[in-house]
Amino acid sequence: MPTTRNLLSELAADRATGALHLGGAGTFYLTDGHVTCAESPVAPRVEDLLAACGRVSDQAVRQAMRAAAEGRLGGEVLVTQGVLTRGELEFCVLCAVLDAVYFLFDAPEHGARFRRGERHWLGPQWYFDMTGLLREYKRRRTQLDRTWPSADLDALPVVPVGRVPAQRVVLTSLQWEVVVGADSTATPADLAHRLGRPAYSVLLAVRQLAAAGLLRVPRGEITAAPDPPAAPTTPGALDDTPITRGALDDAPTRPDTRVGALPRRVAGTREIRDAVADGTDTAEAAQWLPLTTGDPADVALLIRLKNALEALT
Known part of the structure; x- marks a missing residue:
């Protein structure tokens, strides 16, 4: 019987773009086979985290969602309107995705369905592959058990x-x-x-x-x-x-x-976002995707900064 991880691996191999719905357990959103967003009823969504810290109002979220329904990327709307900086948005999406994935990996795959072409209203902000997500999932489980x-x-x-x-x-x-x-x-x-x-x-x-x-x-x-x-x-x-x-x-x-020189953002990240925002073929633009895992250079750096900030609270 196929598992959620097997389904994701098959979609990654096919470089699929769309949403994998796992019934009431939650949803994975993919772009060219990379997970770009994930939501689980167990974990607060991106907008929930932003609203809780007072960064985004419900009205701003509704406006961004309406823009997404019209073909624009909701995340870009929030940034261009000055509601959030790009760094704040990316940081929050990173936290929310890793959070939801931890609970979705154990979700049953019964009744799972893939809707090709469906995307999250925020649009892609980070790109993760199965290897990296699974590594982070196992690390978190180990930390809880210890x-x-x-x-x-x-x-x-x-x-x-x-x-x-x-x-x-x-x-x-x-x-x-x-x-x-x-x-x-x-x-x-x-x-x-x-x-x-x-x-x-x-x-x-x-x-x-x-x-x-x-x-x-x-x-x-x-x-x-x-x-x-x-x-x-x-x-x-x-x-x-x-x-x-x-x-x-x-x-x-x-x-x-390991502690070392600060990594630099992979060139081309902006280009793939522009291509998706402009509605061009994502498969054609996939050559610009950074080689992402659960801990690519920029993602790993952001997680380290996140942990440092949490340690100060």
Whole structure:
């Protein structure tokens, strides 16, 4: 039986452009076989993240969607009208896509259908191939398991303990938002939508809080944090040391990269966007597509910047 990953691989091999609908599980949007956007009901959409931080109004989103229905790219409309800078838009799309893909890769493929030519209203902003997306998916799963090796809390209401099991507790801003927003009925996915935060980041924060003994866990669940992994020896390697009851670390997501010169944007990125915006054949313009994986030079750099900013919050 074909899986979601198999379907995506086949569409990538065919250099297909369109939308792969996975029933109620969500949608992948592809351009010339590259994933350019993804949406899952579990994860807040791009417009949800932008609205939560006060960058985009509902009216601006509706105007951009109407422009997209008329054949224009909604993302370009937001940028040209000065609602967002291109960097802000690309950063938010990157976060939302990686967030949604994490949950879509486990979605059942039953009832999946591909609508050729359908595109997301924002238009393509980043290009990912299956190899890179799968690498990021596995890395995130590993990070969650190292923090709290059980997925039972992922779909349960978040319930803080009545008494903190330590003299002192240090929380990141996101962990504090989760604790304050937890009403004993909201699941991690519910909190992500309420807070306007990426669903994976909220899920990681929940597991960190559980590992520190700050959340109620089902009877029979693991009650102690797992042993921390060995300290990284490669410069720039991911440090996934789990949080402790004395101090909680945000453990932001970042790719396993080496520290070196800052990468430069691949020439031609602008040309492919212009070609798509002008309605020309995307297959003809595909030669200008950057060689994208889950961590191409510019995407990896942006993820590193994202993690650095999250670590400061």
